Amino acid sequence: MDKLLQSKLAPLREQIDAADRQILDLLNQRARLAQQVGEVKQQLDAGGPILKPEREAALVRHLQEVNPGPFTGAGIAAVWREIISTCRGLESPLVVAYLGPQGSFSEQAALEQFGHSIVKLRCESFDEVFRAVEAGQAHAGMVPVENSTEGAVNRTLDLLLNSPLKVLGERSLSIHHCLMTRSGDMQGVTRVMAHPQALAQCQGWLSRHYPGLARDAASSNAEAARIAAEDPTVAAIAGDMAAQAWDLQVVAAGIQDDPQNRTRFLAVGTMQPSASGHDKTSLILAVPNRAGAVHDVLSPLADNGVSMSRLESRPARTGQWEYYFYVDLVGHRDDAAVARALAALKERAAFFKVLGSYPMQ
Numbered sequence: 587m588d589k590l591l592q593s594k595l596a597p598l599r600e601q602i603d604a605a606d607r608q609i610l611d612l613l614n615q616r617a618r619l620a621q622q623v624g625e626v627k628q629q630l631d632a633g634g635p636i637l638k639p640e641r642e643a644a645l646v647r648h649l650q651e652v653n654p655g656p657f658t659g660a661g662i663a664a665v666w667r668e669i670i671s672t673c674r675g676l677e678s679p680l681v682v683a684y685l686g687p688q689g690s691f692s693e694q695a696a697l698e699q700f701g702h703s704i705v706k707l708r709c710e711s712f713d714e715v716f717r718a719v720e721a722g723q724a725h726a727g728m729v730p731v732e733n734s735t736e737g738a739v740n741r742t743l744d745l746l747l748n749s750p751l752k753v754l755g756e757r758s759l760s761i762h763h764c765l766m767t768r769s770g771d772m773q774g775v776t777r778v779m780a781h782p783q784a785l786a787q788c789q790g791w792l793s794r795h796y797p798g799l800a801r802d803a804a805s806s807n808a809e810a811a812r813i814a815a816e817d818p819t820v821a822a823i824a825g826d827m828a829a830q831a832w833d834l835q836v837v838a839a840g841i842q843d844d845p846q847n848r849t850r851f852l853a854v855g856t857m858q859p860s861a862s863g864h865d866k867t868s869l870i871l872a873v874p875n876r877a878g879a880v881h882d883v884l885s886p887l888a889d890n891g892v893s894m895s896r897l898e899s900r901p902a903r904t905g906q907w908e909y910y911f912y913v914d915l916v917g918h919r920d921d922a923a924v925a926r927a928l929a930a931l932k933e934r935a936a937f938f939k940v941l942g943s944y945p946m947q
């Protein structure tokens with residue numbers, strides 16, 4: 587019986603081999619077409635952006651819509667992310683800046699957003715990420731903007747307020763933290779290091795399991811992993827990508843207090859995506875300091891049937907109890923209803939800045 591079943595495998599595998607050769611031919615055909623598109627784009631706009639986030643998003647969504655299966659929608663997203671990344675890289679290398687070192691969650695977000703065929707520019711701070719993109723050393727930057735446990739990443743909000751960069755994409759990652767050391771146990775470990783956000787996301791677990799351990803802030807979790815790789819008295823909290831990158835052993839996995847812990851990252855750059863048909867718009871508003879002002883300022887959204895997917899406030903630091911409001915809307919700034927709502931918001935707000943419209947994840 588086994589033999590009969592075994593004999594079925596070889597011809598099936600031959601068919602897989604033949605299908606793979608067809609896929610390979612088609613991939614090369616696609617790569618050559620993308621190179622031609624790249625040449626035309628350079629003739630149209632020399633030195634202009636190769637990256638077209640709206641085209642990438644629309645193309646993947648279309649394939650998911652027409653897909654008869656059994657290949658899954660998630661599989662399409664993952665495979666085409668890398669196909670597009672490779673084709674884009676053949677047109678021209680895309681440099682992406684983010685908070686390093688190797689193995690950081692920002693690196694994971696950058697790879698999930700742009701695929702693996704990018705040139706990585708690892709930075710030491712969020713400020714440096716913005717500076718690198720503003721100076722033209724990178725085409726895009728990837729920065730965390732909010733975490734489901736800890737709320738806003740304030741430094742990113744402040745940088746978005748003051749930078750000329752635009753938001754061109756978003757990526758939400760589930761964040762699973764691990765405790766890791768060189769040896770894989772906690773013997774001789776006197777302190778635990780991580781980015782303050784990660785220490786906060788794991789504080790309950792740390793207090794229950796290692797109440798006596800000193801907690802020290804690092805500039806990133808991956809930086810904490812790098813230090814732990816050198817110093818056996820240090821345990822790091824970071825993702826498993828960092829454990830692999832720095833050859834550390836995981837002592838405990840999934841130690842974040844909220845099992846559903848997620849972080850949303852924004853891609854920033856100098857270009858502005860056109861509408862993909864499924865977009866978000868991010869903006870910052872300041873509201874006059876009087877009763878009912880927030881409600882009044884935001885009323886054009888409801889009037890125009892535009893939904894708000896996020897509202898975050900941040901002190902304006904004027905000492906007057908004034909706030910900046912970070913608002914995400916569903917729709918592109920070129921959509922008629924959104925354009926009408928934005929025009930009315932601008933008229934009512936004391937301060938108004940559109941951070942960008944971009945494909946919704």
Ligand SMILES: O=C(O)C(=O)C[C@]1(C(=O)O)C=C[C@@H](O)C=C1
Nearest residue numbers: 620623636637638641670673674
């Ligand atoms: O259509 C384009 O403009 C391309 O450059 C091709 C392509 C792709 O591989 O499909 C690659 C990069 C762009 O970001 C969008 C799409």
